Amino acid sequence: MSVIKVLMADDEPAVLEIMVHKVTSTGFGVVTAHDGKEAWEKIQSEIPDVVVLDLVMPYMDGFAVLSQLRANPPSKKWIPVIIISAIDEIQNMQKSFDLQADHYLVKPCRIEDVLKAIKLMVSLIPLRTF
Numbered sequence: 001m002s003v004i005k006v007l008m009a010d011d012e013p014a015v016l017e018i019m020v021h022k023v024t025s026t027g028f029g030v031v032t033a034h035d036g037k038e039a040w041e042k043i044q045s046e047i048p049d050v051v052v053l054d055l056v057m058p059y060m061d062g063f064a065v066l067s068q069l070r071a072n073p074p075s076k077k078w079i080p081v082i083i084i085s086a087i088d089e090i091q092n093m094q095k096s097f098d099l100q101a102d103h104y105l106v107k108p109c110r111i112e113d114v115l116k117a118i119k120l121m122v123s124l125i126p127l128r129t130f
Contacts, residue, residue, distance in 0.1 A: 003029040004122055007048035009039035009065070010084070011057045015107070019052065022111045023118065036060030040068055047074045050121045052114065053101075055085040055092065066099045080121035084109065 006028050010016045013034070020030050031046045033039035037059035043051065051069070055062035066081055073079060083096045086107040093104050102124075103117045 003027070004050065005029040005031060005046060005048045006050045006052060006118060007031045007033060007039065007042055007046060008052045009033040009036070009042075009057065009062070010052075010054040011035055012054075015054075019111060019114060022115065026115060028118065036062060036065045039065050043069055043079070044074050047077065048079060049125060050118055051079055051081045052118070053081055053083055055083060055087055055096070063095060063099060066096065066101055070100045078125075080124060082114070082117045082121060084114065 006023055008016060008019055008023065008030055011034055016032055020032060024030050031042055031048060033042050036057040039053065040060060053062045053065060062083060069079060069081065080102040082103040082105065083101045084105045084107060085092065088106045096104055102121055105113055105117060
């Protein structure tokens with residue numbers, strides 16, 4: 001089986017560095033993006049298995065990335081999306097789920113919770129083939 005590839009998009013370098021270190025240490029492959037535009041470009045070129053996406057990023061926010069992904073999935077593949085955001089508002093959570101996010105975590109969150117969410121999304125991939 002090939003290595004599961006996770007795209008991690010966050011404009012906070014320290015947050016991204018911590019998440020990347022922990023996620024790679026558990027055996028996942030990681031691709032990073034530092035803004036929404038870069039995240040969308042890498043989703044198209046890398047076709048990750050799971051996306052971990054911040055909402056507030058420059059050039060293109062997480063909502064726009066998620067909307068683009070759901071409207072134009074690369075290879076017509078369902079890619080699970082985990083939103084990780086400091087925005088702890090019901091409206092933003094609801095909008096994320098309306099745009100078909102698969103999971104939502106509020107920063108600051110434990111890295112163990114991020115890993116659990118990634119593993120859960122990986123376990124659901126075979127069920128999301130549409």
